[in-house]
Amino acid sequence: MAEKQPGASEYVIEMLHITKEFPGIIANDDITLQLKRGEIHALLGENGAGKSTLMSVLFGMYKPEKGEIRKNGRVVEINNPNDATALHIGMVHQHFKLIEVFTVLDNIILGAEDTKAGFLTRKAARSKIAALSKRYGLAVDLDAKVEDITVGMQQRTEILKMLYRDNEILIFDEPTAVLTPQEIDELMQILKNLAAEGKSILFISHKLNEIMQVSDRVTVLRKGKYVGTVNTAETNKQQLSNMMVGRPVQLVVDKAPSKPGKVVLDVKHFSVPSRFHSRNAVNDVSFQVREGEIVCIAGIDGNGQTDFVYGLTGLEKAKSGSLTLCDQDITHLNIRKRSANMSHIPEDRHKHGLVLDFSLEQNMVLQRFLEPEFQKGQFIRFAEVRSYAERLIEKFDVRSGQGPVTKARSMSGGNQQKAIVARELDRDKKLIVAVQPTRGLDVGAIEYIHSQLVAQRDAGKAILLVSLELEEVMSLSDRILVMYEGEIVGELDPAKTNVQELGLYMTGARRDSVKGGKVS
């Protein structure tokens, strides 16, 4: 079909019948993706569906076993990222590739610097970038160091990096995973601007809202296979999620009204010092969590939620106040003693959640290896560890290349998260602290984890959820506490509030006088 004249093709990039295999897994099985000029094309799929692999093929990082890539109808050979750059293909990775101690300007020109008699000249670059940033509405401070700027501005820096190199095809790998709701809105506008200016955009995501909002067409992958390509205008969230997961998915959490019982966690006038400045990161916070309810701490990232969880779980020392868990004062107890009644799904799965160089089964017993079930006379009972891991893998559908012996590092982010959730929920503790439990997960996995948390609630557990996703906050929680600048500024009933009102509390525009008082 591409027998047309070069340049006359409707598509800027075509990836035809791409097949890429890894030991034990076919990551891409006969996948076709065609990107029109000036469109925003979403690539949708669950974790492990093969989205990143496909993009790595396009970027020359992997060599496919079968298939071909065409640009403007002409077959091209892409053997390494330099080839991709020469073809004006640019990519913003999920984890930014910036040098923290360099300025924004230096990061943008890095690798494409102008020199004069061997010396670096920045003048031409500066004016070119300033023009680009104005044209596309990409506000950045060119002289700020990357380590000092917000994540949103870092992302804009990455986009400018691509534009500076005159890239026409822009790939965004899950660009919203690290952004706040406001920044996501800004990014959506930027993407539209870019497409309007004739850039072709590939947008990798598994967030249906964003895809519906911004894309023109959607290509769906499932378990390495091509499912189909649809026009966004002719589809809806339900159809997309069904295509992605391969079965009807419940998008709204199905739960009965909560029946709160006894108080499990009682936080009184709790303060945690900041690691960065002299003020308290968490200041005089008081609330209770009862059995059989899901209490959510909502807020924009960096308003003390992380510090509160560190203080609660014992990773950081508290400054003042008290914590009572299951009628026991745990304010000064160590992590092991606290965890007797508390399980913790940590915010950062690579830092705290997993030992990446351990196998999956070793990670499954990270807290429990000292229990008699898994050791005898200090010798690890390997058979028991194996069968326990296999049971959790089966029960929570954790997918990996080699089962229990897979190195955690080689697993996909979603399956890493599933492994952590499996481990923590199976520990069967009275209080479950879940910090962004569905971060970076696809619809199917989110549905599963949400239903698991509701099931735990109905089994009488107390659940403290910390989430940045407003949708999750609204649909999952029984009570919402909004945290702003380290203080709880409001308590809301999800049945009686809406996202707009929540947003007002989250940005500090409204606050109730609940500080220090009982809000339960």
Added chain:
Amino acid sequence: MTQKTNTRATETGRTILASLIAILTGILAGIAVIIIVGLCSESIPAQSIWDGIRLVILGVFNTGRDMSGNLTFGFNPTYFGNMLFRAMPLILTGLSVAIAYKTGLFNIGAPGQYLAGICASLFIALSIPTSSVPVWIVWLAAFLGGMLAGALWGCIPGLLKALLNINEVIACIMTNWLSACLVTFLFNMSNLKNVIEGTKTGYIYKTSMIINDIIVDGVQTVAGTDIPEGAHLLATRGGVATPKLGLDTLFAGSQINGGILIAILLAIIFYIIMEKTTLGYQLKACGFNRHAARYASIPDKRNIVLSMAIAGAMAGAAGSLYGLSGNTEFYWTTYQSLPQVGFTGIAVALLAVSNPLAVIFTGTFMSYLNINGQQLTNLTAYNEYITDVIIAVIVYLSAFMLIIRSWLGGRRKKAASGKADKKGEVRG
């Protein structure tokens, strides 16, 4: 199941093959040096070049020259025994580096810990009067004391790392020189300097020597086995040495003793600890990810200190067993140079990919090269530094072993594991 075991088996095979390639390349480099030096030097005839090549590969098996001056090869118990004797401290320092490395720590402090070990052992072995305490108890106390001293010395960088987050490499380098100076100072103050054998200046007594504390004309002094007439014997010290356990008859004419068995035993014990026990699990968890260990209520600080203490104990044991051999002499002015055996331990551990069992073989191999070098010096115009070239090449290649390993796995494997650090996630 079988498929999984197979994957692991090929993985192990690939690791061993990568080590062998490093070794082979190192030896080829050594041969190249021999040929080049031989061709450039007029004093070395072609026959010598050929001898040199053979000795650098098979020096341990040399049995001298025959009537017509040709090298003869066969089992040589002396060299073989000496190889095992020299392997003993190398296995232990290799073990020291390997154990720390498994916990994510780079123990470059083995030389200092080695000195601490040898110092403590010599003081204990030569100070406790064997006239009143059984020799085997003195030996045991000296050995354990040496290990303890090494452990304590290893604790210092461990504590600095755990409590103040000071890089252990820097702390280790400083404790190395502190140890070297301290050991010189302590021996300088001591009464262990060999004054009985007058020709030996600057050396400490061999632990196997008999030292008699005597009073002659009201002045306290020391004497060897011959006590002068009219002297009053206060106490007898020394006569302590690691039992030979019959190994000296098996390897006649060599320095070997039971120490090599202790080294092998320790390697096996630590293999079991690291791979099979909860302690090993904890140490590795802390090494791979200190934050995750802390999150899982594994005491990270304790484990870092413990790991360095164990590493120190192994290097201390190396010094201790070397000192307690009874046929070695310790030159006590150590402050100007650090014992090479501590640094070679790094190469031993690297080549063994930090596997305690593999350390037994790589340690022995390093010692094998050492003896070959010695043979080269004895029998040809070459000197033993050529074996240093070989070791250097091997060390460099060991550092590249990851690359060699993925290269061995072919391109498919390379795509999957070589880039695994950043981009290898198979996800959508």
